[in-house]
Amino acid sequence: MVLRRLFGSAPNGRVFMRPGAAVPTAELRAHRVRHPAATGQAKSGQTANFIVFTDGTPSGDAAAQAMLNSCEADYAATQQWFGGLTPPSLPFYVYADPNAGGAYHITCAGTDVHVLSDANLAPGFLTAEIVEVFEAAINNGWDCAVTNGESLSRVLAFDRHPEIAADFNQTEQDWWASGHPDHVNDNSAGDTDQLAAGCGDLFLYYLHSQLTFDWPPICSAGGRTLGAGYQSLTGYDPQQGFNDFIAALSTIDQGGTLSLPPSGNPFPIKT
Numbered sequence: 001m002v003l004r005r006l007f008g009s010a011p012n013g014r015v016f017m018r019p020g021a022a023v024p025t026a027e028l029r030a031h032r033v034r035h036p037a038a039t040g041q042a043k044s045g046q047t048a049n050f051i052v053f054t055d056g057t058p059s060g061d062a063a064a065q066a067m068l069n070s071c072e073a074d075y076a077a078t079q080q081w082f083g084g085l086t087p088p089s090l091p092f093y094v095y096a097d098p099n100a101g102g103a104y105h106i107t108c109a110g111t112d113v114h115v116l117s118d119a120n121l122a123p124g125f126l127t128a129e130i131v132e133v134f135e136a137a138i139n140n141g142w143d144c145a146v147t148n149g150e151s152l153s154r155v156l157a158f159d160r161h162p163e164i165a166a167d168f169n170q171t172e173q174d175w176w177a178s179g180h181p182d183h184v185n186d187n188s189a190g191d192t193d194q195l196a197a198g199c200g201d202l203f204l205y206y207l208h209s210q211l212t213f214d215w216p217p218i219c220s221a222g223g224r225t226l227g228a229g230y231q232s233l234t235g236y237d238p239q240q241g242f243n244d245f246i247a248a249l250s251t252i253d254q255g256g257t258l259s260l261p262p263s264g265n266p267f268p269i270k271t
Contacts, residue, residue: 008198041095047072052094055117061151062119062221063096070123071130074160081215083154084188087137088113094126108144109136124161140222141229147183148226150191150199155208156215158264166262171198176249176258184242186226200226201264206245209267247271 050071051102054064071094079085088120089111097114103125105113113124113129131153135142143149158165170213175198183189184203190198203226207213213233223229229237234241248269252259260266 012047033089041097044068044096046091049075049090050092050094052096054096055098057098057117059117059119060096061096063117063122064094065113066119067094067096067115067122067126073124074082074123074127075130077160077194078127078134078156081131082134082138083216083220085134085137087133092130092133096122097134105129105132107133107136121164124157124164127160128157129158134219138219139223140220142219143187145191147189147191147193147196147200148223148229150197151220151226154197155201155204160217162263165264168198168201169260169262169264171195172202172260172264173258174252175199175202177256178183178200180246180249182232182242183226184245185225185238187225202249202266203230203242203245205265205267206248209265210248210269 007180023024027257040055042056043048044052044054044061045068046052047068050068052057052068052071054060071092087109089109092111092113095112095114098117100114102178103113105111109131113126115126115129130151132144135144135149135152140151141148144153154168158168166250172193175195178195179190180199182196183193183196183199193196204218207218207230208215211234217227217233221229221232223232223237227241230236230241231238249258249266251269252266258266
């Protein structure tokens with residue numbers, strides 16, 4: 001079975017979990033203010049917009065350094081996607097944390113972020129949380145607690161860090177195999193609904209790679225659903241957009257399974 005790293009929600013926080021990892025409920029409830037000493041953390045380094053801490057283990061040190069090496073470039077890319085916006089409550093306080101189980105922050109706007117102590121994965125996990133902070137700041141409909149914001153944080157993290165993308169392909173396959181329900185025009189699913197997020201990932205890829213909209217206008221369009229964003233961008237009825245999206249994917253259906261590349265993005269598809 002392909003490994004899945006799952007975004008989702010937990011008591012008092014937004015989390016992005018690795019498969020089999022326990023949600024760090026106690027840490028989420030306790031982490032209300034910035035107290036690195038209380039968590040056994042030491043400052044690893046600082047950039048213009050990030051202060052990064054380590055737990056002092058070799059894996060924590062390596063993860064902290066990896067994030068320090070990439071965070072400003074990832075922040076700059078995200079800022080460009082969101083039209084030059086600067087979110088409030090900077091800098092980010094980032095903790096390489098062996099108990100994170102993935103990555104988490106208390107709210108979508110929260111700039112205190114715990115990230116797993118894995119040098120290969122930590123930069124991508126951090127990027128997803130950076131995107132969620134920008135979603136909250138732009139306040140135009142993206143919501144990390146439901147499908148549209150959840151999916152955007154995933155695909156933009158994958159854009160910057162394709163090394164984590166392949167592990168999410170199964171969520172796209174599961175959505176397709178389940179009868180591909182419309183989570184483009186229904187944004188009621190929470191951020192733990194992996195079928196909905198799989199649909200959202202593919203639809204955002206469709207907007208970007210099939211319909212050739214760049215990420216900045218997609219982020220600027222926002223909307224209460226992905227379909228509303230599609231309508232803002234194209235001027236067409238969102239239900240027609242979903243129907244065309246399904247028709248395109250149907251051409252790569254192989255007995256109930258989509259033919260997907262490792263990136264999870266099958267577009268553009270010749271139809």
